[in-house]
Amino acid sequence: MNSRTAPETSARAPSARRTWTAPVVVNLVLGIVAVIPVWALVLFAVNYPLAGLGITHREPTENDGMLPWLLVLVPMWAAFLGLWIPVNLAMRRKRDALKRRYWTVSSLLVLLPTVALMFFIENK
Template sequence: MEAVRRWGPSVAAHLILGVVAVVPLWLTMMFAANHPLAELGLTSREPTDNDGMLPWAMLLVPVWAAFLALWLPVGSLARPEEGVRKRRYWTVSSALVLSPMVFLTTLFVLLDG
């Protein structure tokens, strides 16, 4: 019960931030599929995306900056005060932030076929 009391607020905060992280992660996935992976021949480009990389950079940089400006302070405040090393805490919190995106992507692949 002590572990739940110690890790509970942190887990809840990072899962909520993971829902927010779906937006920058999804945009990054779309950028990667349309530009670097398409150049390697692994995906095909969206035919209407002919503006180049600048609009993507102008969109992704502020979105990621806003998310990181939210995630890092909230993560630091939600960290348990004792008994948790920083490396372990940030590894677990990164996995928790990524988990909603992984869940939604898996669900999309399973349902869309």
């Protein structure tokens, strides 16, 4: 094949691995930050809505009601999402990734440290 018929490979075109490296690292770091909000949300869900449906049992010492939980959870999640959403919007624009794939992968990567920690604690 001569140079006219050979497929052109641009030195500027990033590989798929290189395109996803920064979003993966950033979302894993944000996932470490998200361990506390996710943990608090799980504790809230276990003690209130899931216990109300009869799926779980309430913690016997949890008698403060829902207001303290909401006063903690709402600002905590607002701060985390206020950081996570703009960072990922900027990363997605730079990467030209598909919307659904990017947000699905980002969401799963943020949850990965919490899931890994829960698995590690359970199997210790």
